[in-house]
Amino acid sequence: MQATAYTYDPETRSGQVLLDDGTPVPFDAPAFDKGGLRLLRPGQRVRIEGEAGSEGGKDDRRITLVTLQTF
Template identity: 80%
Template sequence: MQATAYTYDPETRAGSVLLDDGTPLPFDAAAFDAGGLRLLRPGQRVRIEVEGLEGTPEGRRIVLVTLQTF
């Protein structure tokens, strides 16, 4: 799934993304570390992997954040 980086805190390695429909979804340090990134800037397109219920933002959890490559 694709998204846009919205926030990122380099000290905690956590932040949030905006899904293409505008829904914000947070990620934790484990998801950031799983993607092998060292830095993330707001506005960057990212690829995310999500676990949980697809129909509800509350039931979803990001398990991987990495840069979107074409």
Template identity: 80%
Template sequence: MQATAYTYDPQTRSGSVLLDDGTPVPFDAAAFDAGGLRLLRPGQRVRIEYAGQGESAGTISLVTLQTF
């Protein structure tokens, strides 16, 4: 799924993205690290993946740059 980077804190390596409908969704350092990124700027298009099912459903597990 695609989204737009909204916030990013380089100290904690966490932040949030905006889905295309405008909904903000937070991500943690584990999701950021899984994507192999070093830096993220607000406004960049990103690709996100969600984790599993149950309690973790809806949790972002991967954030990486969107490439065409």
């Protein structure tokens, strides 16, 4: 799935992406580290992988990978 980087904190290696419908979804350091990135700037197009949380709801999503979108 594709998204746009929205926020990123280099100290915690966590932040948020915006889905194409404008929904912000947070990611944590393990998801960032798994993607092999060193830095992320707001506005960059990214590819994300995730899973639904235990409740399975739209607001219970968890990102498991963040990496740059390449063509």
